[in-house]
Amino acid sequence: MKHCETIWREALSDLPSSGLSLRKYCQERHLSYARALYWRHRLASSPEESSLTFAVVQLPNSTQPQDSGVAVDCGKHRVRLSSHFDESVLLRVVTLLSGREN
Helix, strand or coil, X not given: CCHHHHHXXXXXXXXXXXXXXXXXXXXXXXXXXHHHHHHHHHHHCCXXXXXXXXXXXXXXXXXXXXXXXXXXXXXXEXXXXXXXXXXXXXXXXXXXXXXXXX
């Protein structure tokens, strides 16, 4: 991994959990917005990122939340909502999946 890639991977690592738009995230951390756009795109298409997968894990003796029967389609992604979903998290997820961050 090249030095610049390592630096930008680390610099952008907290973006998803920050709840901020990329522009605001860069302002708060004194990062170049244009370079952050470039590196976010480049890192998203890198082999390391594309090899990520997710799996549903059911823990023994755990109670699963009731499904509200509502699902939101966002492009090729579907987000299923439990009856007690957090609206702010849903908004962040849809924003990230649609690629419409400010």
